[in-house]
Amino acid sequence: MSVLNKYSERVDRAISEIVIPEEPDGLYQPIRYTMDSKGKRLRPVITLMGCDLFNGTISKALPAAIGMEIFHNFTLLHDDIMDKSPMRRGKPSVYKKWNVNTAILAGDTMFIYANEQVCKTDNKYLKNVLAEFNKLAREVCEGQQYDMEFEASNDVSIADYIRMIRLKTAVLIAGSLKIGAIIAGAPPEDQEKLYQFGINIGVAFQLQDDYLDVFGDEETVGKQIGNDIVTNKKTYLYLKAMEVAKENTKQSLKETYNSNNDGKEQKVESVKKIFKHLEVDKITKEEMEKYFHLANKSLESINVKDESKNELREFAFNLKDRNN
Amino acid sequence: MSVLNKYSERVDRAISEIVIPEEPDGLYQPIRYTMDSKGKRLRPVITLMGCDLFNGTISKALPAAIGMEIFHNFTLLHDDIMDKSPMRRGKPSVYKKWNVNTAILAGDTMFIYANEQVCKTDNKYLKNVLAEFNKLAREVCEGQQYDMEFEASNDVSIADYIRMIRLKTAVLIAGSLKIGAIIAGAPPEDQEKLYQFGINIGVAFQLQDDYLDVFGDEETVGKQIGNDIVTNKKTYLYLKAMEVAKENTKQSLKETYNSNNDGKEQKVESVKKIFKHLEVDKITKEEMEKYFHLANKSLESINVKDESKNELREFAFNLKDRNN
Numbered sequence: 078m079s080v081l082n083k084y085s086e087r088v089d090r091a092i093s094e095i096v097i098p099e100e101p102d103g104l105y106q107p108i109r110y111t112m113d114s115k116g117k118r119l120r121p122v123i124t125l126m127g128c129d130l131f132n133g134t135i136s137k138a139l140p141a142a143i144g145m146e147i148f149h150n151f152t153l154l155h156d157d158i159m160d161k162s163p164m165r166r167g168k169p170s171v172y173k174k175w176n177v178n179t180a181i182l183a184g185d186t187m188f189i190y191a192n193e194q195v196c197k198t199d200n201k202y203l204k205n206v207l208a209e210f211n212k213l214a215r216e217v218c219e220g221q222q223y224d225m226e227f228e229a230s231n232d233v234s235i236a237d238y239i240r241m242i243r244l245k246t247a248v249l250i251a252g253s254l255k256i257g258a259i260i261a262g263a264p265p266e267d268q269e270k271l272y273q274f275g276i277n278i279g280v281a282f283q284l285q286d287d288y289l290d291v292f293g294d295e296e297t298v299g300k301q302i303g304n305d306i307v308t309n310k311k312t313y314l315y316l317k318a319m320e321v322a323k324e325n326t327k328q329s330l331k332e333t334y335n336s337n338n339d340g341k342e343q344k345v346e347s348v349k350k351i352f353k354h355l356e357v358d359k360i361t362k363e364e365m366e367k368y369f370h371l372a373n374k375s376l377e378s379i380n381v382k383d384e385s386k387n388e389l390r391e392f393a394f395n396l397k398d399r400n401n
Numbered sequence: 402m403s404v405l406n407k408y409s410e411r412v413d414r415a416i417s418e419i420v421i422p423e424e425p426d427g428l429y430q431p432i433r434y435t436m437d438s439k440g441k442r443l444r445p446v447i448t449l450m451g452c453d454l455f456n457g458t459i460s461k462a463l464p465a466a467i468g469m470e471i472f473h474n475f476t477l478l479h480d481d482i483m484d485k486s487p488m489r490r491g492k493p494s495v496y497k498k499w500n501v502n503t504a505i506l507a508g509d510t511m512f513i514y515a516n517e518q519v520c521k522t523d524n525k526y527l528k529n530v531l532a533e534f535n536k537l538a539r540e541v542c543e544g545q546q547y548d549m550e551f552e553a554s555n556d557v558s559i560a561d562y563i564r565m566i567r568l569k570t571a572v573l574i575a576g577s578l579k580i581g582a583i584i585a586g587a588p589p590e591d592q593e594k595l596y597q598f599g600i601n602i603g604v605a606f607q608l609q610d611d612y613l614d615v616f617g618d619e620e621t622v623g624k625q626i627g628n629d630i631v632t633n634k635k636t637y638l639y640l641k642a643m644e645v646a647k648e649n650t651k652q653s654l655k656e657t658y659n660s661n662n663d664g665k666e667q668k669v670e671s672v673k674k675i676f677k678h679l680e681v682d683k684i685t686k687e688e689m690e691k692y693f694h695l696a697n698k699s700l701e702s703i704n705v706k707d708e709s710k711n712e713l714r715e716f717a718f719n720l721k722d723r724n725n
Contacts, residue, residue: 155509196535222425222427
């Protein structure tokens with residue numbers, strides 16, 4: 078995503094400048110390990126974009142932006158324990174490389190780091206930024222709770238699922254954008270419009286993740302295709318399939334999805350075939366389009382010069398177009 | 402502790418007024434469970450006392466005070482997982498009553514609640530209060546890390562141990578006091594003196610905990626005597642005994658301490674006898690006295706009217722005199 082590069086260098090530099098103490102090594106080594114393995118750094122970059130949209134001073138939004146990235150990494154550390162995810166960004170996750178206790182405590186400490194960064198925001202906007210940060214942090218926890226509950230439930234509706242991904246994924250994207258806008262001194266109604274842009278982009282982003290896991294190209298996605306199917310994850314595709322399927326297909330999908338007896342590859346192929354037959358790929362794409370459309374509508378309604386929106390337009394377009 | 406009552410009612414009321422959402426119940430029920438089981442509520446009370454010492458407005462320090470209590474409860478939730486403590490305040494700990502994942506996520510959410518409370522502080526002092534809060538939070542995590550490392554190590558010095566309890570216990574007491582002082586607008590040098598009072602009180606408090614676990618009265622302490630011995634915990638008493646003992650007593654203590662073969666009661670009796678023989682009870686009392694003395698010296702040097710110090714004097718005296 079070319080438009081991201083403009084900001085990501087500043088973010089990378091600022092993150093690399095954070096001083097992480099040497100001792101106790103058992104606490105700070107896993108934090109260094111996590112910070113060194115950079116992901117997309119989407120969240121801090123869009124905080125800066127949210128600030129730039131309203132002609133704010135990028136350097137003033139930088140600490141909060143970095144706070145968003147560290148917060149995101151903290152949630153991954155704890156989520157990986159809860160979801161038993163052994164790998165993260167191509168490396169063993171912290172609880173696997175060390176142990177659960179280390180991942181709990183290093184995660185807690187990273188949350189404090191995130192707070193420390195956010196607290197560097199100018200006094201003028203500090204209270205509003207912190208209110209938004211605490212709100213999104215709480216909602217991300219609620220999202221993770223729903224996610225865990227859904228894995229143990231046989232009664233999850235599409236509406237439940239959308240609410241869950243809104244909380245778990247979209248509010249952090251929306252909040253990151255809004256915090257940038259707050260620091261730029263944007264009017265509240267425009268902050269809210271940018272927030273809605275973020276919510277819709279965030280939901281679309283997660284639906285796309287679900288889609289790419291099944292219908293993506295292994296090489297470009299950069300991870301094994303069908304992982305959600307192998308781990309019986311209740312994704313949008315699965316829930317939608319269960320919604321639209323007739324009784325016998327429903328039974329067969331349920332059985333296939335919940336058993337790994339025939340081997341992983343066979344399972345992925347069988348489920349994919351059912352999804353295709355039910356046109357779940359098409360339905361998911363259409364749903365994504367719907368959210369992208371809502372996002373763009375929200376962006377267009379923001380009261381700034383048209384050309385100022387180009388970056389976020391490009392960002393949304395690239396996100397829609399992504400194959401990894 | 403009579404002097405605490407004056408403030409604890411306000412703290413209790415304010416905590417009971419915090420709105421905890423209904424949904425997702427799986428996340429908020431364990432939080433309600435934790436908040437309902439009140440402990441001493443020492444930390445919020447001393448924040449208010451720290452504020453009162455400098456003639457500050459108590460109501461302005463109340464949100465931060467409550468933040469200290471919720472933060473303390475958050476650390477207990479995660480510590481209980483890490484330390485495998487099945488009971489807390491006479492009830493099953495959260496990870497036992499529910500599970501590890503619930504305790505991780507409920508803990509994270511309580512940390513956010515703590516932040517939300519601290520953020521209610523007036524803008525004028527918000528940045529300083531948050532800086533102190535984030536600093537103490539990080540140090541508490543460092544203390545927990547050292548505590549875990551020490552349990553797996555055979556090479557812990559008394560100095561290591563004091564540093565650990567300073568981080569794990571004393572900085573939260575010292576920070577709680579200091580935050581009260583900041584909100585009262587106290588001069589920085591007096592804030593620092595109150596902080597040092599808290600550090601020394603905190604270390605003394607933990608040494609006393611170690612002492613009471615072995616030499617306390619079961620009925621007044623309110624929990625089983627000798628629990629640290631049964632669980633082979635490296636307390637001040639054990640480390641001091643290992644320091645002062647001659648080679649053969651050292652060997653015998655080490656063997657007795659690390660085995661539960663002869664039954665719990667027998668083990669506690671044997672270790673207690675060795676401690677008595679080495680006069681570790683007396684040495685620990687003297688060490689406690691030393692820290693209480695340092696605390697009082699620090700308190701006396703604070704530049705406020707002498708009578709304003711009476712509450713904290715009484716607090717320190719009661720703490721020294723406590724038998725539970």
